Amino acid sequence: MRQGGPATQTDQAFQILEEKIVTGELAPGSFLTEKEICALVGFGRTPVREAILRLGYGLLLQVMPRRGIKIAPVEYHETIMGIEVRIALERLLMEKAIENSGEFEKKRFRKFAEDIRMTKTAADMKAFARADDELNRFIAKTSRHFVAAQHSIPLHALTRRLGYLDTALRGPDGMVRSAAFHAELCDALADGDVAAAHRSLQDLFDLNMEILEHVVGSISSAAAE
Numbered sequence: 395m396r397q398g399g400p401a402t403q404t405d406q407a408f409q410i411l412e413e414k415i416v417t418g419e420l421a422p423g424s425f426l427t428e429k430e431i432c433a434l435v436g437f438g439r440t441p442v443r444e445a446i447l448r449l450g451y452g453l454l455l456q457v458m459p460r461r462g463i464k465i466a467p468v469e470y471h472e473t474i475m476g477i478e479v480r481i482a483l484e485r486l487l488m489e490k491a492i493e494n495s496g497e498f499e500k501k502r503f504r505k506f507a508e509d510i511r512m513t514k515t516a517a518d519m520k521a522f523a524r525a526d527d528e529l530n531r532f533i534a535k536t537s538r539h540f541v542a543a544q545h546s547i548p549l550h551a552l553t554r555r556l557g558y559l560d561t562a563l564r565g566p567d568g569m570v571r572s573a574a575f576h577a578e579l580c581d582a583l584a585d586g587d588v589a590a591a592h593r594s595l596q597d598l599f600d601l602n603m604e605i606l607e608h609v610v611g612s613i614s615s616a617a618a619e
Contacts, residue, residue, distance in 0.1 A: 402441070403437050403438075403440075403441035404440075404441040404444040404445055404448075406435075406437065406441075407435045407437045407441045407442050407444075407445040408444075408445035408448050408449065410434075410435040410436075411431065411434070411435055411445055411446075411449060412449060412452075412454065412551055414434070415449070415454050415455070415465055415551070415555065416454075416523070416551050416554045416555045416558060417520075417555075417558050418555070418558050418559060418562065420465045421465060422465055422466065422467045422468050422559075422613075423464070423465060423467045424464070424465045425458070425461065425462045425463065425464050425465075426462060426463050426465070427462050427463070428442060428443070428446075428462075428463065431446070431463060446463060448548065451548050452548030452549060452551050452552070453466055453472060453473070453476050453549070453552055454466050454551055454552070454555070467613075468555075468556070468559070468606075468609055468610055468613060470606065470607075470610045473552055473556070473606055474603070474606070476549050476552045477549070477552060477553065477599065477602055477603075477606075479545070479546075479549060480546055480549040480550065480552075480553075481595060481599050483542045483545055483546040484533075484546060484595055485592060485595065486537075486539065486542050487533055487534055487537040487539060487542050487543060487546060488533060488537075488579075488583065488588070488591045488592075488595065489588055489591075490536075490537035490538060490539045490542075491533045491536040491537045491583060492583060492586050492587075492588055492591065494536055494537065494538055495536060495583070495586065499536050500583075500584045500586075501584075502532060503532075503580045503581075503583040503584035504580070504581075504584045506525065506528075506529050506532070506577075506580040507577045507578075507580035507581050507584065509525050510522065510525050510526075510529070510573050510576050510577045510580065511573070511574075511577045513525055513573055514569075514570050514573035514574055514577065517566035517569065517570055519557065519558060519561050519566065519569050522557075522569055522572070522573050523554050523557065523558070525576075526550075526554065526576060527550065527554070529576065529580065530546075530547060530550050531547065533583070534546065534547060553602050556602065556605050556606055556609055557569055557572060557605070559609045560605045560608060560609055563608070563609065563612050564608070568601065568604075568605050571601055572598065572601055575594050575597045575598045575601065576594075576598070578590070578594045578597075579591055579594035579595065579598070582594055
């Protein structure tokens with residue numbers, strides 16, 4: 395995870411490609427060549443290869459020898475494992491963020507809660523996804539625990555992709571519920587309430603499991619038809 399400064403070509407290639415995967419523009423299970431990815435993101439082979447490695451670590455891409463680069467399908471057990479690792483790390487990051495928060499950080503968490511509640515009211519998935527990503531990175535920065543952060547941040551895209559897929563399949567209800575839990579989490583962080591932050595995190599975990607089961611079930615049903 396970069397700690398500020400101008401984005402490198404690798405960062406930019408990563409961000410463009412990650413967004414296309416997360417939003418479903420690049421469908422789960424589809425294949426691309428390295429050349430096609432270079433054309434898609436507008437960068438050369440070196441930054442693209444580095445971005446592919448990072449996305450592979452986040453379980454979004456799979457490099458298939460002699461076949462190309464595969465957009466990772468939504469695998470039930472693999473996704474659960476990714477979310478479980480993320481939740482365990484998130485507990486530590488949030489505890490450290492609360493420990494390190496001063497007045498500036500508390501006010502920022504209040505603002506996140508306000509902004510996320512606005513996306514909930516508007517049922518705006520893109521705005522919510524942006525706010526969620528910014529929140530995750532702010533928590534990581536405030537925690538000052540770069541080891542936990544560098545392993546946690548790449549896994550956030552798994553649940554963002556689930557959110558987009560679920561919204562496409564059955565509308566914004568899941569996103570609205572997720573936004574509500576995120577806002578409660580921000581309030582807990584602003585209050586310095588570790589127990590409340592853990593409860594909101596567990597609510598999000600349970601919701602993600604529900605969404606995952608629905609998305610995988612829908613994909614399986616469509617494949618069987």
